[in-house]
Amino acid sequence: MAAKIKKGDRVVVLAGKDKGKQGAVTQVLVKANRVLVQGVNLVQRHTKATQADPQGGIKSKEAALHVSNVAIVDSKGKPTRVGFKIEGDKKVRFAKTTGEVING
Incomplete structure (x- = not known):
């Protein structure tokens, strides 16, 4: 099945x-049905000092969200569902609210 939510x-x-909260998708975890969104769902991790990171300490990082808990934002800034249609010989994604084709 084609991906309704993609990186970017x-x-x-x-x-x-x-x-x-809004943000850009930085990574899609297909097998787990999860996405990482920039600046959203931040969790704190306690890291031990290593050669790569001699300081260690408490670091913030983004945790994955289930795809059912996010929706693509259309051109008007509203959440929308995603549909597929054939344009020419290509299958494209479109916003259900506005009918506009989604880039990517």
């Missing part, structure tokens, strides 16, 4: 502690 898409969080 602008998404909004629909549920959880960061509900309403």
Whole structure:
């Protein structure tokens, strides 16, 4: 099945502690049905000092969100569902709210 959310898409969080926040998808974890969104769902990790990071300490990093908890943002800034249609000989994604083709 084709991916409805891809790397680089602008998404909004629909549920959880960061509900309403927007960000760009940095990574899609296909097998786990999860996405990493820039600046959203930050968790703190306690890291031990290593040669690469001699300081160690408490670091913030993004945790994965389930794809059902995010939605693509359309050109008007509203969350939208994604559909597929054939244009010419290519299968393209489009926003269900506006009908516009989504780049990528």
